[in-house]
Amino acid sequence: MKLIDPFVLGHPANVITKLGRYFYKEVNSTGAGCVVVNNKNQVLLIHRGDIYHDWTFPKGKVKSDNLEKEAIRETREEVGVSPVIVSKLPTNKYSFYNDNKKERINNTVHFFLAKTNSNKFSIVNNIDSEEAKTFLEAKWFDLNQSLEMVSHETERNILRVVIKIIRK
Numbered sequence: 526m527k528l529i530d531p532f533v534l535g536h537p538a539n540v541i542t543k544l545g546r547y548f549y550k551e552v553n554s555t556g557a558g559c560v561v562v563n564n565k566n567q568v569l570l571i572h573r574g575d576i577y578h579d580w581t582f583p584k585g586k587v588k589s590d591n592l593e594k595e596a597i598r599e600t601r602e603e604v605g606v607s608p609v610i611v612s613k614l615p616t617n618k619y620s621f622y623n624d625n626k627k628e629r630i631n632n633t634v635h636f637f638l639a640k641t642n643s644n645k646f647s648i649v650n651n652i653d654s655e656e657a658k659t660f661l662e663a664k665w666f667d668l669n670q671s672l673e674m675v676s677h678e679t680e681r682n683i684l685r686v687v688i689k690i691i692r693k
Contacts (some may be wrong), residue, residue: 549629558584559639567665575659579676584645605647608639
């Protein structure tokens, strides 16, 4: 049996939570989303509050095997935009903990580069989704500014791919 050094776990107040997570149920989740670019080469980002406090792309859990349709559906549900898929982007894989449900979520999100001719969007926070209720705002950002705004490094890497495609 391997012993865990409690000092590796950080502050003593976090030790019980971190040790308890060892026994969490593993759940695999698949999502799809769009990196939406308008005709000014701006990227649409969502600012989520609550537990997230991040800037990210429209995305969510898939309900069917057609990932492109699911990415468009999620984008339409979250920001009221129905973009056109241009190409597949790298897949984003990450894990996080849901302490309320005592689960470790292993998430795989399939992203697509999508275009829209409209600069209009609307935050939709009345759909049947706890996450959607946390949306604070959405905003168009220039390519370089969007790199600074996106909160997660894995999503910044996806955005770098988008920038290379657009600047070709």
